Amino acid sequence: MTYTAPTRELRFILEDVVAMEGLKTTGAFEELSSDLTAAILEEGGKFCAGVLAPLNHSADQFGAKIKDGEVTTAPGFKDAYKQFSEGGWQGLSFAEADGGMGLPNALGAAFQEMLQASNMSFGLGPMLTMGALEVLTHAGTDEQKALYLPRLISAEWSASMNLTEPQAGSDVGALRTMATPVGDGSWLVEGQKIFITWGEHDCAPNIIHLVLARTPDAPAGTKGLSLFLVPKFLLDDNGEPGERNDLRAIGLEHKLGIHASPTCVMEYGGNGGAKGWLIGEENKGMAMMFIMMNSARLGVGAQGVGIAERAYQLALEYARDRGQGRAVDTKDYPAAIIHHPDVRRMLMTMKAKITAARSICLACAVASDYATHLDDEDERSRAKAREELLTPLAKTYGSEVGVEVSSIALQIHGGMGYIEETGAAQHYRDARITPIYEGTNGIQAIDLVGRKLNMMGGYPMTRLIEEMRETVEDCATSSNPELPPIGARLANAVDTLELATEWLRNPQRDKADVLAAATPFQSIACDTVGGYFLAIGALAAQRLLKDGEETGFAKDRIALTRFFAEIILSTIPGRLGDVHAGAALLFSLSEEGLGA
């Protein structure tokens, strides 16, 4: 159950598909180079594969334990966390001035994928800290930044995100945790939060909780939410952890997967209230939350891709080793099952979807880099719109590919896949949370059709469709005969996506019909945009072929794209009916009729 960091793949997509080096034009990443990218990926991959991956299975078996509010993580986690901190990995995409490496978020997302692939339960800790760092960087006061940023960027301390309450999941506006001003600038926070990832653990001497709460007399719903910074240990005059704050983990969830990630029930207050400080303005908690959320959603997408890659590698190894039956081509007996067409189909499907989802995640990350670093405000807001459009796709496609690929990987193992010792089952269990948390994929779809399609007068999707048509044209006019058929399949998919987009944007469209179409539309968008990035990769591969460079790699990339086009893009026109079906069809069974 080893893991090989897919560094060549990641570098190819970063450089040749999502053009990360273009970020140098913003002036923010002058040092960026192919060598630096390669070095970071190699070093990061070495740490993930060498230190974290070997702990994955044993940590799953150990889980996490709680006793008297203290959480013990799996053997090896404490030391691995120390190495993670010492390597500076938490700060990869944060400013050098704050102690980070000052590299693009795109490179951070590539590292994130490897981190999550190697050990998802471990990787969740740093992923949550990253979300908190985004908020503090964007909205923290100078004092807050000075006190907390360096210790979080170094991963000396960790952070958690506290949104969910029993009655407030997807509907975050229903939360009830209260924050009352003390008068000295601090607040007293009281309430219970559930599903708090890494809310308590033994890997860091302090944990900084970001807690969404309601202030006295705040408006109802999401407009009355504010975000508070609530440290486990209050800082003394030297900024060191001092007095224990009035908060605690009162339970751990018993979950399907990610057993080694402590999912805590957190209690704030009870002995006077937990001391906290407002981040940003009062009643602007939702805006803060979306900063965290965008980071976390991309992180979950990368996580899904990571688990998929890991599961794929395990299945590929098994398919090469396991002999069963006679090969249809060589007639060898027993043949490794990789020679059977049906197994080959499964492997190709896995690899093609992983590549598509990975590309969307990294493209989303590059957009976020432009959205942060471009000088021109209009250009910046257009980049932001691209990031916002791609975020639900990255989260949804990454997570769905994680679940699907880990299921196929299990299937390739046959009966052995169902046995926990093999490792395939753990990936299947772990991956299943990703379509749920940080906004279910259904919520992503509603965000996509409700907000993202209509922002800036529809600009981001309109522009993306234009770009996709340029790629269709590039494929159509390629001298390599494999590329025009790819272009043709992509063209049909883009046409379908455009028709679906226009249908949804029709101002006469009933809101219920728009909501009814959300999930099938999102599915079409994910496959189409994934196919688009694959096609860009195929065009880049064709340039490699022309230059006589890495011809094996280049041919394989074109073949993989051809497969995606023939098997997946080809189905898209047939899925338009699902978008157009309308709410009436979904509600055509009475609520009673849905019963047994």
Place this chain on the structure above:
Amino acid sequence: MTYTAPTRELRFILEDVVAMEGLKTTGAFEELSSDLTAAILEEGGKFCAGVLAPLNHSADQFGAKIKDGEVTTAPGFKDAYKQFSEGGWQGLSFAEADGGMGLPNALGAAFQEMLQASNMSFGLGPMLTMGALEVLTHAGTDEQKALYLPRLISAEWSASMNLTEPQAGSDVGALRTMATPVGDGSWLVEGQKIFITWGEHDCAPNIIHLVLARTPDAPAGTKGLSLFLVPKFLLDDNGEPGERNDLRAIGLEHKLGIHASPTCVMEYGGNGGAKGWLIGEENKGMAMMFIMMNSARLGVGAQGVGIAERAYQLALEYARDRGQGRAVDTKDYPAAIIHHPDVRRMLMTMKAKITAARSICLACAVASDYATHLDDEDERSRAKAREELLTPLAKTYGSEVGVEVSSIALQIHGGMGYIEETGAAQHYRDARITPIYEGTNGIQAIDLVGRKLNMMGGYPMTRLIEEMRETVEDCATSSNPELPPIGARLANAVDTLELATEWLRNPQRDKADVLAAATPFQSIACDTVGGYFLAIGALAAQRLLKDGEETGFAKDRIALTRFFAEIILSTIPGRLGDVHAGAALLFSLSEEGLGA
């Protein structure tokens, strides 16, 4: 986490979709009536829901324990098994002369679904006994029948199927277990078998193992396999369990799901050899195995449907109770999530697919009844061909619907679905074995395109397509305006299935291309045939409407069929490209290129 037996649904499909009562024309089931069917379903449902369903979650937590070769099952299993035996449920579809109820296998399959839904880990025991009963009934000697049939039909004893060995999974011909003749009519069996469901347990005083083994000088591969009956306790002169046979469970697997079903590593021999008796002829083990397998494959299909139904009921209850967000129709806040279109889509998808898969399973069972009881040999062999054609579809669709629906059910629960206490996760874990065992779904697809499409000159698929076209016509000419559009969608699906069938049957077609097409073809066949049975149900519902009977039920049935037609059948023409893609596309990446 209760379970309501879907007795009305089952009765509707048995009577109005797969026309079980037509079996009376064979003379075998003279007592069969609507009242009898209803009574059996009610009583069976009461036992499953009342006795077995409440043990499902606790048994999952307890699992099964092994110590010194003795297996302890979960608390409550022993008593439940006793009640199962006393109820006579094991013998439902076996001859009255042998102690059974003498009812159709179709009614048995309906009971099987409820049994597996209520407690899959428990239900596996009787499912395996049923497979053994089929073999003994068809191929046992009179002595074997006299000794074993009554005690197995009453479920006083249980049985197991021993096929798999570490090197022989899908490739059963690779097995090495040896049977050597003693000279007195008995054989000594030696070897190790893995994945033996209910191979050892504490619910019955004897366990009859059916063991596939190789005899001395037997031909290599599947042509040299023979089947042996190897009891845990040898029978004394009175037919009672006496001396302990030389076989034992030497380990239990630690699995993703079905924790309470003891999956054993079995060792035969070691102290002289386990005593066994040949069933049927030497070297005819594969034929014996297929008798067991056909029964078990249908059983797995019903199991998938059962788990899907149970998971669906849990999700439906949650969707009715859980308040989150504002309803798009009533504007209520908080609204039960069942009012959200995306949740409604999930529920409709679940129910439609369950109904389609359930219909295929019950149609397969009715065909098996005709194949057993028709007088005319030609008619019987045509019925057998129908059964053979539907068996891979029942197994594949049932199991895939089990996995998909249990995943959607988990998703509807949001974060709560990922918590083991909720119960949704168990269904997701349990269901995942069904696409694997009793022949992976990939093996089913190969069986379908390699054997079933071409048997009897292609008769069974050709005839099924004809029947489906008759139903298209019935829909097209219905006075209810909802039915012609269903017919139109079905027509396109059937046309696609026919094109795909012709493509596969082309004698010039390369074998590798046929194998490459197997899985997408099977998928098209499952959805099309499922849609066909739904359409038959819609036509029956239209007759109810005309008669003014159960109009609510009838309208819902038509609505559900319309949903299936619009959302699922509509995608089928777009999936033909996948069938035609060919092996070259699947092998277009080098084996090296599949790596990281």
